[in-house]
Amino acid sequence: MTDANRPESPGSEHNQPVAPDLWAQAAPKNEATPPAPPPPSGPWEREVLEKLVLATVAEQRAARRWRIFWRLLWLALMGAVAWAVFTRDFTDVAKSSPHTAVIDIKGEIAADAQASADAVVTSLRSAFEDSEAQAVVLLVNSPGGSPVQAGIINDEIFRLRKKYDKPVYAVVEESCASAAYYIASAADAIYVDKASIVGSIGVLMDGFGFTGTMEKLGVERRLLTAGENKGFLDPFSPMSPEQRAVALKMLEQIHQQFIAVVKKGRGDRLKITPDTFSGLFWTGQQAVDMGLADGLGSLDYVAREIVKAEDIVDYTQRDNVAERLARRFGAAFGEAVFRSLRTLPGLR
Secondary structure (H helix, E strand, O other), X not given: OOOXXXXXXXXXXXXXXXXXXXXXXXXXXXXXXXXXXXOOOOHHHHHHHHHHHHHHHHHHHHHHHHHHHHHHHHHHHHHHHHHHHHHHHHOOOOOOOOEEEEEEEEXXXXXXXXXXXXXXXHHHHHHHXXXXXXXXXXXXXXXXXXXXXXXXXXXXXXXXXXXXXXXXXXXXXXXXXXXXXXXXXXXXXXXXOOOOEEEOOOOOOOOOOOHHHHHHHOOOOOOOOOOOOOOOOOOOOOOOHHHHHHHHHHHHHHHHHHHHHXXXXXXXXOOOOOXXXXXXXXXXXXXXXXOOOOEEOOHHHHHHHHHOOOOEEEOOOOOOHHHHHHHHXXXXXXXXXXXXXXXXXOOO
């Protein structure tokens, strides 16, 4: 066999390298998708995380501080209430030396007001019973009110003046009208400011009548009574001439009582004119000229120049903090306090 016909052996030096398969190299390889890289952990990521943690901690601390604040506030409030309750009857009013006792008569004179007969009479008795009180001054600033309440106070002033032989003065601030003057007339002397409003010695009964309005609206009033005058002064029923006469007679009787009290208190100092008891009111200067007042003067003036005891002690009976809070907040206040206290450690 010739060399030309002999097959080439793999290891023959005449073997040539096989050409690379370009198509195979160009074909895509079926390799598995590499896993996702881990989250970045650079410096800015750590800074953001630290800020979030610090903000959460700060918020928790702020919430805790507010809770502590509100608990302490409730405790302080309860302490103030307890102090007001337990010290009301034991407060030292500096009565150990000669002084002028003052009692406020302010606002409406009514049974449920600060200037009620119960409150004023209690204050009067405390002032008169104190041997160091050289005189009692009624500090008046009131437009008037109930003649019944004023009458009770007036009678008690006369009784206490006689029992303790202690002078009583009235000092008028802005106004002393109607029932307020009813009370002031019991004083030994009345002092006013030149611009005070004084007088209004009269009686009124006011209301509204809606009968014409109801007829225009087609509204029928259905009032059933046992007794022909039981619906007297009903605003939805017409007033008969007989009922009007009864009302006027009653007002006139109360007016005469008022006039008698003023005459008793003022005596010969009163310069009666047709207008004195007409319900008009006057300035303080006019009241002095008419004998409704004795002179111009303030509380300090009366204490210093008339009573000769410059120290002033307030005997006015007032609602304490606990009573005001109880009326304003009622049971809800106590319930809220109890719930707040229960959240404190050791009070569960």
